[in-house]
Amino acid sequence: MLVVTVGALLAGGVAWLAGAAVFADVCWAAGTLVAVLPAVWWVVAALRRKQAGVDLIAVLALVGTLAVGEYVAGALIAVMLATGRALDAAAERRASHDLRALLEHAPKSARRRSGDTVTVVPLSKVVVGDLLVVGPGEVVPADGVVDSGFAVLDESVLTGEPLQVERSAGDPVRSGVVNAGSAFELRAAATAEESTYAGIVRLARQAGAESAPVVRLADRYAAWFLPLSLAVAGLAWLVSGSAERAVAVLVVATPCPLLLAAPVAIVSGLSRSSRLGVIIRGGGALETLGRARTLVMDKTGTLTTGRPAVVEIAAAPNWQPDEVLRLAASVDQLSPHVLAEAITAEARVRSLVLSLPRDVVEEPGRGVRATVEGRRIEVGKPGGPLGEEPWTVAVQSRARLDGAAVAWLTVDGAVAGAVLLRDPLRRDAPRTLRRLRGAGLRRLVMLTGDRREPAQEIGTVLGLDEVRADQTPADKVAAVREERARQVTVMVGDGVNDAPALAAADVGVAMGARGSTASSEAADIVLTTDRLDRLADAMDIARRARRIAVQSAMTGMALSLAAMAVAAVGWLPPAAGALLQEGIDVAVILNALRALRGKLAGGLALAPATEQLLHRFAAEHDELRGIVPAVRDAADLLAAGPTPEVLSELQRVHKLLCERVLPHERAEETQLYPALAGPLGGPEATATMSRAHAEIERLTHRLGHHLQLAGSAGRIGPDQVDDLLSALYGLFAVLSLHFVQEEENYFALAAEPEELGKRP
Missing domain, CATH: 1.10.1140 (Bovine Mitochondrial F1-ATPase, ATP Synthase Beta Chain; Chain D, domain3)
Structure with a gap:
């Protein structure tokens, strides 16, 4: 026309x-x-x-x-x-909003066992009480219970959580989850049409159909x-x-x-958004996004990275954290398990030299065994009881509080350490949410299938208005409808379990870089880069x-x-x-x-050299991260008594601080902060961080002074213990907070390396 x-x-x-x-x-x-x-x-x-x-x-x-x-x-x-x-x-x-990916993910048949015979039958023929066999990598076809043994399952399709779970005999299993371990038998408790996954598909269709044009x-x-x-x-x-x-x-x-x-x-x-990696599927969606007042978000993959990462390494007495990590990564480097990949990646970030394992045996649900450097190493669940040693009790307590998974390292039958992993908060999440509030959003809500404790912790850190944990897909849809009845509501998610809620919102936003196809199909907006701050850019636009x-x-x-x-x-x-x-x-x-055109509210014009500096110091942060818990562990050892072993550990920690942390902080002070002063509005913008640098250096020197006194006396004096503990715990607190602040306020400003390489 x-x-x-x-x-x-x-x-x-x-x-x-x-x-x-x-x-x-x-x-x-x-x-x-x-x-x-x-x-x-x-x-x-x-x-x-x-x-x-x-x-x-x-x-x-x-x-x-x-x-x-x-x-x-x-x-x-x-x-x-x-x-x-x-x-x-x-x-x-x-x-289209027909969520083809949901239907493609659903199995079309099931393997039914009768006596010693296993036959493949159409899914519609499965009835309550049938004994089904679910092979490795297969999707569970119907709701049921584990009939015998145990199952290792990837439930991320339904819950969004990246960590695998185990189900023992008698435990319920929902349809749509993936068998991440060996084959197991399932006693059907519902037909396929009445099962969880079919319900999600119906929810998504209904939500999309109910959305007014x-x-x-x-x-x-x-x-x-x-x-x-x-x-x-x-x-x-x-x-x-x-x-x-x-x-x-x-x-x-x-x-x-x-x-x-x-x-x-x-x-x-729309054109400007697409250049930033935000695909908006219609002018109506852009107009509605501009009127939004409420933002509802999934946790995993949206506010967090969606991948487990090493957050701490605990070592038994006479073991060093880096050696624990090196041995664990040596065994895990041949494993495709998501936790094994995280452990191996952390070892590479820290530039640890891995050994080639021999006689590798991986047992689903238990872990990996191998021979490394002549020693028999196991990573995963411990082979026997952990006992009541203080350090193992502390590890289990931290894991419960943080919602972390624990991979125990056993060397020749003795537990030598543990690696704690969890899904970390995105570096850009706090800054992005502050920008979104500044753009006019009045209410921020998180919906997650995760437990309340870790969800509430993230909600507190981010200053969210409400946190709803243990949410099913139906719960998420109900919550979105409730919010939508009050204000124009945007929903952000990345998993199949989020698809119905995305379709129910006024504007659905999918984290499409690593999210499911189903969530992208159901969404009005797809973020093609794995950056949450692009949503704030899209709202500004x-x-x-x-x-x-x-x-x-x-x-x-x-x-x-x-x-x-x-x-x-x-x-x-x-x-x-x-x-x-x-x-x-x-x-x-x-x-x-x-x-x-027009300047984005959160956009900063950074020179390529400044972005390169940001990437460099961010990488150094990753390498230095293991030193921070070592400071706290040294303080814990000192609190138990000033033994000669404690003096040796304090000297090791002080050496790490002097040779690695302080040079890093001085380089930031002389190179990074001056480069950021212009874009951020002057030297005062980095003054708080400079003060943290000074405090880190002061406490490190104070620790060194105590060690000189202890070295000349051959022991740590009783009069030194309280001040040493104050210095160590102070260092741990300041370093932890300072690292997080720099990552959120500075490192999140840099473009991704692949984006930086595309610039003229």
Whole structure:
């Protein structure tokens, strides 16, 4: 339609310049007719839905120009209408909401055991009480209970949590989860249609079907502009008796600021968002995002990284944490287990040299055994009871408090250490949520299938308004509907279990870089980069694009109203009115194009050299992270008594601080902070962090002074213990907080390495 109407307008213009006025009128009339037919259909379809939008004015204007012979005016309006429709079509292309990925994930058959015979049957043939065999890597076909032995399951599809779980005989298992261990037998407790996974699919379909269509910005303004335009045109005809005067009013009343300017601003916002890795599937979604007041978020993969990471390494007496990690990673480097990958990755970050394991045996649910450097090493669950040693009790206590998984290291039958892993908070999460609040969000809510304790801890750190833990997919949908009843609500998630809630929200946002296909299919917005701060960028862009669209529409309509008044008294014929309307259109479109640019609220112009520094120091943080708990562990040893072994450990920790931590802090002070001073607004922006550097150095020197006294005396004096403990625990607290603050406030500013490499 756009090509034909533009072609007809240009052909008519060429013919008119050549003196063929009749042929020019024919071309312009043809272009007008091409626009009238589909426009009438659009109006009829809208009226059936009890809606009357901008297209109705355009149809009346097009018919009016044909009736009074103002063909060039009709052709101009036809081009405007076609352009607006083309823009809307580009903005409204969106993926289907049928959640094909959910259906593709669901199994189509099951293996049923009868005696010693196993047969494959259609899923619809499974009945309650059937004994089913679930092989390694297979999806559990129906709800049931483990019949015998135990099962190792990946429940991330349903809960979003990345850590695998174990289920023993008699424990319930839900359909849709994946068997991450060896084959097990399941006693069906429900048919496939009545099982958990089928319920999620139904939830997603219902939620998507119940979502009301978005009322676009242009149609909302047309609701009052349309009757006003008709009233002015009718009054002009009634008073003057001239149909041409009424048509002139309709020509200048043609809502091109609504047909063109608003869509141009919105499409400009869509284009700008896509350059940042935010794919918005329609102008309606962008407009709604700009009006959002409530943000509901999943935890795993959204606020956290979605991958387990090593958070602490505990060592038995006479063992060092790095040696514990090195041996564990040596065994785990051949394992595909998600925890093994995290342990191996941490060892590589710390530049530990791994040994090649021999005689590797992996037992699902238990761990990995191998021979390393002539010693028999086991990583996973301990082979026997842990006993009541203080350090093992402390590890178990920390794991419970933090919601962490523990991989125990056993060397030749004796427990030598433990590696604690959990899903860490995203570095950019706190800063992003602060930006979102600044952008107008009034309420931040977290929904998670995780336990309350770790969920509440994250909620406290991030300052969330509400945290709901132990949430099923149905619970999440209910929560989103509850929030949506009060305010325009955005839901962010990344898993299959989030898909129904994404479909239920006013705007669903999927973390698409590593999220499930199902969540991306159900979402209105997909973040293609694994960065939560892109959502804040998208909201900034959405609010600016919507503000410019409103500004352009209101300005254009005000000018149109003025032109309508002039046309109503007979001072503006239809053709001149069409040209004047074109001038108004050009002005408001140029204004709408401002949505393509503009500074983002959280955007900082960082030089490439500064970003390289940020990446360098972030990597150093990863390497130094193991020193922080070593400071606390040394303090714990000292608290138990100032033995010669404690003095040796304190000397080791002091050496690490002097040789690794202090040089890092001094380099930040002299290189990184000056580079950040400009973008952040001056040296005062980094003053707090500089004060932390000074405190770290002061406490390190204080520790060194005590060690000099102890070294000359050959022991730690009783009068030194309290001050040493104060210095050590103070160092641990300051280092822990300082590392987190730098990561959140500074390191999160840098682009991802792959993004940095694409810049000119």
